[in-house]
Structures are given as structure tokens and as C-alpha cells.
Amino acid sequence: MKIFYAAVLEKNGTSSGKTLIAAEDLTSFSFFQRKTVREFLKFTSEVIVSRTNVEQRVRVQEKEYYCHCFVRSDALSSVLISDNEYPQRVAFTLLVKILEEYKMSASLGPDWLQNLLIKYQDPHEVDSVLKVQRELDETTKVVLHSTIESMLNRGEKLDGLVAQSDALSANSKQFYTTAKKTNSCCGY
Incomplete structure (x- = not known):
């Protein structure tokens, strides 16, 4: 079970979402693949947010990866990309937690999302x-x-x-x- 990417985005009408903050764990990819994978994850999350309706949760599968997305009524969105073993319920719980903590991010410090990503790598612990x-x-x-x-x-x-x-x-x-x-x- 692994989370590769988590982000907070702003949904801008019908255009792609705008990434506000992101965290990633790309250690399972080779050094030379990481830049491409990072760009792909960012692009995918922005496209998913643009295609997700307000107040909706979606889970999209691409091969062995799942992209979880949640768009709130204020157009603030969160995206999580994980492997196919990561539990769906925990993923959506994390998406809501990310959006709640984003509002307090100034008091949490600059690495709060990365720390949250590390903490949720083992869903059994959280x-x-x-x-x-x-x-x-x-x-x-x-x-x-x-x-x-x-x-x-x-x-x-x-x-x-x-x-x-x-x-x-x-x-x-x-x-x-x-x-x-x-x-x-x-x-x-």
C-alpha cells in the first residue's frame, strides 16, 4: 500500500484545476523517471479536478494506480494518487483531512502535507x-x-x-x- 501524490487544488470552472500545494513520494521510481512521473501526477490531478463536479467524490483507475478526488462546494479540491491496494475509505478520509488542514496550513508549517503523506503511508496506523x-x-x-x-x-x-x-x-x-x-x- 502506497500513496504517491497528494495535492490541494482550486477548481477554476471548466478549465483544469490549479495546484496550490502538493506532496509526493516517488522513491519507488528511478531517479531518471521522477521528473516525468511528477509532471504526469500533477497533470492527471488537474484534469481529474476539472472533470469532477462540485460536492462530488470520484475514484479513477489507471492500470494499477487509483486517483481519488474530492471537490468541495467552495471549489477547493484535494487529490490523492495511490496504488490499487490502498483502502478507498482511508483515501477519502485523508482527502477531507487535507482540505481541513489546508485552512490551518499557515500555523502548521510548510511541510504539513508531506508529513501527512508520510503518516498515512500505512493506513493501519491511522x-x-x-x-x-x-x-x-x-x-x-x-x-x-x-x-x-x-x-x-x-x-x-x-x-x-x-x-x-x-x-x-x-x-x-x-x-x-x-x-x-x-x-x-x-x-x-
Whole structure:
């Protein structure tokens, strides 16, 4: 799960959106690709904003990438471009958070969007629902492992009982054979 680009844009009627602030994480691309990728991400986000209606959220897929966009009623917009594994609900939550923090950006400092982008790289750490889901998954694994272990222990005990039963059966057959021979000498 990875976020590549986040931006705040202003929707200017029907023309493309104007980027006000942007942050990116292009470390997964080679050094020589980064400039082209950066330009592509900026262009894509501006086009998506221009084609998104006011008060609308959209998610557009391009190969293995998703572009999430939200345009508020005041034409202020936010865009997030991520891979296909990034949860949609967390992406739209981040878009709203970006727009809320943009209004306070003067008090947050110049790197607030980059810091937010870094913080949201792992959605399990920032989203309480995903945290609970991860904890449930881990608990389920622990319970499943202990159940399997106890079943294996029971299986070993059952194997021991079967072995004892087989030994007892063999001993009783031997006793029967010996008793039959002993009683045959005293026939009436």
C-alpha cells in the first residue's frame, strides 16, 4: 500500500484545476523517471479536478494506480494518487483531512502535507477500523494456532490410546490361545 501524490487544488470552472500545494513520494521510481512521473501526477490531478463536479467524490483507475478526488462546494479540491491496494475509505478520509488542514496550513508549517503523506503511508496506523481489523486477524491467528495445537495433542493422545488398545487386543488373543491349549488337555 502506497500513496504517491497528494495535492490541494482550486477548481477554476471548466478549465483544469490549479495546484496550490502538493506532496509526493516517488522513491519507488528511478531517479531518471521522477521528473516525468511528477509532471504526469500533477497533470492527471488537474484534469481529474476539472472533470469532477462540485460536492462530488470520484475514484479513477489507471492500470494499477487509483486517483481519488474530492471537490468541495467552495471549489477547493484535494487529490490523492495511490496504488490499487490502498483502502478507498482511508483515501477519502485523508482527502477531507487535507482540505481541513489546508485552512490551518499557515500555523502548521510548510511541510504539513508531506508529513501527512508520510503518516498515512500505512493506513493501519491511522485508521481505527483497520487497526481493529488487524488486531482481530492477529487474535484469530493465535486462537487458530492454539486450537490446531490442542487438536494435534488430542490426536497424539488418541494415537496412544489406539496403540494401547491394539496391545491389549493382542494380549487378550494370546491369553485366549494359551487358555484354550491349557483347557484342551483336560477334555471330558
